[in-house]
Amino acid sequence: MSFTSSPYLRTNTGLFDLLCTTSFAYLMASAATAVITGSLAARIDIFGFLVPHATKVIMWSAVSLFWLRPRFGWRYPFAMFMLYCAAEMITNFIYVGAHWYNLSSVFVYNIPYVIFVLAECFFALGIILGYTILKGRFELHRDWAIFPFVLFVGMWVAMGYQTESTIANPSYWLETQEFIWNVLYLLMATQVFRVKEIVKAK
Numbered sequence: 001m002s003f004t005s006s007p008y009l010r011t012n013t014g015l016f017d018l019l020c021t022t023s024f025a026y027l028m029a030s031a032a033t034a035v036i037t038g039s040l041a042a043r044i045d046i047f048g049f050l051v052p053h054a055t056k057v058i059m060w061s062a063v064s065l066f067w068l069r070p071r072f073g074w075r076y077p078f079a080m081f082m083l084y085c086a087a088e089m090i091t092n093f094i095y096v097g098a099h100w101y102n103l104s105s106v107f108v109y110n111i112p113y114v115i116f117v118l119a120e121c122f123f124a125l126g127i128i129l130g131y132t133i134l135k136g137r138f139e140l141h142r143d144w145a146i147f148p149f150v151l152f153v154g155m156w157v158a159m160g161y162q163t164e165s166t167i168a169n170p171s172y173w174l175e176t177q178e179f180i181w182n183v184l185y186l187l188m189a190t191q192v193f194r195v196k197e198i199v200k201a202k
Contacts, residue, residue, distance in 0.1 A: 017074040028061035053175065056182050063186050071195040075133055082130025083189050085123035092120060094153060098161035138195050145191035149184040
């Protein structure tokens with residue numbers, strides 16, 4: 001009997017899947033409640049940690065539960081984490097690139113240099129972890145969905161590429177931009193990041 005077919009591994013991966021699925025369902029329900037009782041720019045507080053953009057928590061949780069989980073089984077949280085880390089790396093590099101003419105202000109007031117470097121290292125490690133867990137189970141495809149994302153990013157950069165990362169009070173205008181960014185990013189991800197046919201049933 002191989003290691004991958006052992007009852008012990010199946011039991012533990014089943015518990016891991018149940019825990020993660022319950023957690024994502026809780027996040028989605030909490031964020032939905034925040035949106036319903038607050039507004040589209042609602043922020044939620046989970047375990048004392050402020051999470052802005054409840055609409056995006058709903059979006060990412062839904063993609064995790066209804067798109068990634070059917071394709072990757074118990075490994076789906078690692079797929080979500082890999083996609084999330086890639087999104088954060090892209091966001092940070094675009095932000096710094098868009099404000100290259102005033103980097104001293106960016107790194108002093110918005111993203112301290114040390115934190116930026118450490119964050120990018122963390123996100124890179126997250127991508128490596130996800131790739132390691134999912135190795136051989138997915139492939140990347142070039143798809144038309146890349147173009148709407150790139151076009152919107154270009155427009156956002158042209159408008160100054162401001163985000164709500166360091167803003168205490170939500171702004172509907174910035175929240176709308178970040179919402180569209182996430183919609184287009186996840187649309188791109190679902191078309192570019194594809195599970196291999198040979199492992200769909202595993």
